[in-house]
Amino acid sequence: MKLNRREALWVGLGGMAALVPGLAAAATVEDLTAAFTGGATPAEGGGITLTAPEIAENGNTVPISVEAPGATAIMLLASGNPEAGVATFTFGPAAGGHMAATRIRLAKTQDVIALAKMPDGSILRTQATVKVTIGGCGG
Amino acid sequence: MISRREFLQASAAASVIVGAAGFGNWSRLAAQQALTQDQLLAFEDFGNVTLVHLTDVHAQLRPIWFREPEVNLGVGEARGRPPHLTGAEFLKAFNIAPGTPEAYALTHEDFVALGRAYGRMGGMDRVATVVKAIRAARPEAIVLDGGDTWHGSMTSFLTKGQDMVNVMSALGVEAMTSHWEWTFGSARVNEIVEALPFPFLGANIFDAEWDEPAFEPYAVFERGGTRVAVIGQAFPYMPIANPKWMFPEYAFGIREERMQQVVDEVRADGAELVVCLSHNGFDVDHKMASRVRGIDVILTGHTHDAIPEPVVVGETILIASGSHGKFVSRVDLQVESGRMTGFRHRLIPVFSDVIAPDPEMAALIEAERAPFRDQLEEVIGTTETLLYRRGNFNGTWDDLICEAIRAERDAEIALSPGVRWGATLMPGDPITREDIHNVTTMTYGQVYRTEMTGETLKAVLEDVADNLFNPDPYYQQGGDMVRVGGLGFTIDIGKPIGERIGGLHLTDSGEALDPARSYVVAGWASVNEGTEGPQIWDVVEAHVRKVGTVRLTPSASVTVTGT
Numbered sequence: 001m002k003l004n005r006r007e008a009l010w011v012g013l014g015g016m017a018a019l020v021p022g023l024a025a026a027a028t029v030e031d032l033t034a035a036f037t038g039g040a041t042p043a044e045g046g047g048i049t050l051t052a053p054e055i056a057e058n059g060n061t062v063p064i065s066v067e068a069p070g071a072t073a074i075m076l077l078a079s080g081n082p083e084a085g086v087a088t089f090t091f092g093p094a095a096g097g098h099m100a101a102t103r104i105r106l107a108k109t110q111d112v113i114a115l116a117k118m119p120d121g122s123i124l125r126t127q128a129t130v131k132v133t134i135g136g137c138g139g
Numbered sequence: 140m141i142s143r144r145e146f147l148q149a150s151a152a153a154s155v156i157v158g159a160a161g162f163g164n165w166s167r168l169a170a171q172q173a174l175t176q177d178q179l180l181a182f183e184d185f186g187n188v189t190l191v192h193l194t195d196v197h198a199q200l201r202p203i204w205f206r207e208p209e210v211n212l213g214v215g216e217a218r219g220r221p222p223h224l225t226g227a228e229f230l231k232a233f234n235i236a237p238g239t240p241e242a243y244a245l246t247h248e249d250f251v252a253l254g255r256a257y258g259r260m261g262g263m264d265r266v267a268t269v270v271k272a273i274r275a276a277r278p279e280a281i282v283l284d285g286g287d288t289w290h291g292s293m294t295s296f297l298t299k300g301q302d303m304v305n306v307m308s309a310l311g312v313e314a315m316t317s318h319w320e321w322t323f324g325s326a327r328v329n330e331i332v333e334a335l336p337f338p339f340l341g342a343n344i345f346d347a348e349w350d351e352p353a354f355e356p357y358a359v360f361e362r363g364g365t366r367v368a369v370i371g372q373a374f375p376y377m378p379i380a381n382p383k384w385m386f387p388e389y390a391f392g393i394r395e396e397r398m399q400q401v402v403d404e405v406r407a408d409g410a411e412l413v414v415c416l417s418h419n420g421f422d423v424d425h426k427m428a429s430r431v432r433g434i435d436v437i438l439t440g441h442t443h444d445a446i447p448e449p450v451v452v453g454e455t456i457l458i459a460s461g462s463h464g465k466f467v468s469r470v471d472l473q474v475e476s477g478r479m480t481g482f483r484h485r486l487i488p489v490f491s492d493v494i495a496p497d498p499e500m501a502a503l504i505e506a507e508r509a510p511f512r513d514q515l516e517e518v519i520g521t522t523e524t525l526l527y528r529r530g531n532f533n534g535t536w537d538d539l540i541c542e543a544i545r546a547e548r549d550a551e552i553a554l555s556p557g558v559r560w561g562a563t564l565m566p567g568d569p570i571t572r573e574d575i576h577n578v579t580t581m582t583y584g585q586v587y588r589t590e591m592t593g594e595t596l597k598a599v600l601e602d603v604a605d606n607l608f609n610p611d612p613y614y615q616q617g618g619d620m621v622r623v624g625g626l627g628f629t630i631d632i633g634k635p636i637g638e639r640i641g642g643l644h645l646t647d648s649g650e651a652l653d654p655a656r657s658y659v660v661a662g663w664a665s666v667n668e669g670t671e672g673p674q675i676w677d678v679v680e681a682h683v684r685k686v687g688t689v690r691l692t693p694s695a696s697v698t699v700t701g702t
Contacts, residue, residue: 057379133379
């Protein structure tokens with residue numbers, strides 16, 4: 001069977017449950033973090049990699065990817081959007097990789113935050129600043 | 140600031156790289172009028188690999204005047220560090236005596252007087268002589284072009300870059316990367332690349348839809364028994380700093396993790412020397428060198444810096460080769476057992492009156508110019524003022540352009556892009572149509588006329604200032620501050636975005652800008668598709684014709700603090 005990329009993406013999505021937290025109006029980063037961590041204090045730095053452009057080429061569709069080997073769930077937050085919640089990705093025991101890539105809309109320059117829940121209940125956290133510019137003149 | 144002595148000690152302390160660098164010391168020779176081509180090209184061969192680097196030629200086929208910046212402020216860790224030194228500080232840091240050929244080539248100090256003594260710089264026929272001389276000594280030298288090559292002159296505009304493609308192919312370039320090349324549009328870039336006799340590299344050029352690599356990331360050369368990988372890094376902020384509608388299929392970005400992945404890939408493939416041919420800009424490359432492991436040499440470009448010694452970051456050396464054909468870098472490297480163990484470097488200044496033109500290249504350049512000669516060389520006016528652009532804020536060329544825009548488009552305020560390209564004219568020089576194109580040519584040169592509120596104008600200035608003065612170089616785009624006419628402001632470069640710009644006022648009346656009022660603003664180089672208006676070079680030409688002789692008083696509309 002010849003599998004093209006578009007079909008591959010659908011297959012990929014089928015194996016992953018994506019949940020967009022958007023039920024409560026404008027839940028804050030703190031609310032969403034607390035709900036995700038269950039009170040555990042996130043450890044900064046190692047074990048989780050967030051890849052984002054430093055300056056968005058198009059704020060309406062910013063490619064973001066996140067990887068946390070071994071994670072059971074990863075939550076992405078856009079701290080400066082009217083609704084901070086972007087997505088929570090959950091990984092089952094048979095997951096081959098613990099990474100997710102998506103494109104998100106960013107209203108303005110802000111920090112994108114990623115949190116990973118590990119099997120022992122501990123939480124890893126990292127963030128990256130994505131600048132959304134009104135255009136410039138490069139030399 | 141690192142002195143030459145400290146630099147050598149630092150290298151020795153790292154005990155990995157031992158190196159030597161030099162810019163020569165020709166002041167005495169010049170005083171004796173004995174500066175010769177042989178002295179400029181003198182180089183004691185070293186090691187087993189030779190790199191030749193030129194970058195940001197901006198389509199300057201013939202010798203030009205080019206005044207280096209008087210103001211080139213660094214922020215954060217880059218404050219006071221090369222290339223953020225100018226004038227006397229620069230000379231002191233590199234132990235160069237004022238008034239010497241080196242001082243003339245590398246700084247703005249006493250530019251007019253020294254220019255009269257030492258003459259124009261560059262010219263691709265002189266560059267060809269330099270490259271041929273290096274190849275005669277080192278037949279396996281790798282000649283690399285850092286991009287911003289196809290854009291910047293009237294002939295390159297009229298031929299859509301073809302004149303430069305022909306010249307660089309004849310020069311024997313073996314790989315290049317890109318920036319302004321893309322402003323001819325992706326169809327034209329792909330058309331040229333298909334016929335180009337050398338690779339057009341960009342590890343960070345991706346397909347915008349699929350987010351996967353779209354161009355060759357690197358080229359491998361077997362030279363002197365050594366396997367050399369050259370990785371290309373195109374200008375990261377193409378779709379932000381230039382009109383993305385001209386190349387919508389592609390995405391760029393610094394993509395540090397991608398660079399690390401490519402370095403690891405070429406190392407695993409047996410590369411003993413890893414070279415990054417970069418159009419990141421110097422401060423971005425400085426940071427990248429500190430974070431990506433395994434790059435031996437970064438040949439930097441984009442920010443137009445000429446630095447007479449390599450800058451060492453960890454185990455990586457950064458080579459900055461200036462712009463507009465003023466300099467060619469030669470780097471000899473010792474590579475043994477899969478690692479770089481030493482280097483010798485010279486930033487060769489291309490004094491056009493000292494280095495003989497290569498006859499074949501001179502003939503090619505003449506042939507490229509011939510169809511357009513009458514248009515190029517028509518004299519439009521004269522200048523009594525030194526006309527230059529390079530520097531963080533308005534140069535005199537920018538003042539003239541803004542004056543032309545306000546007069547010809549009847550605007551209260553003029554905005555002009557803070558690009559770093561554009562040749563200088565000396566007092567007394569005629570202003571030809573080609574000279575005007577040298578500071579204005581582009582594929583999106585329409586002069587718009589619109590209304591903006593005081594609030595919007597402040598937001599624009601804040602946004603551009605952050606592209607230049609964000610303390611993290613990865614958030615800098617490498618241009619200079621937007622140039623203004625009819626508008627004055629203060630800027631505190633040490634503050635964050637939103638707090639740098641103040642004191643906005645109209646220079647004619649001294650009246651403070653009202654955030655709520657709309658002002659008539661005209662400018663050029665809009666990145667928006669469908670911008671309408673006359674071309675900027677026609678606007679400037681019309682103005683210069685009316686003025687006849689250009690006489691400008693230095694602009695004092697911008698006050699800088701926080702340095």
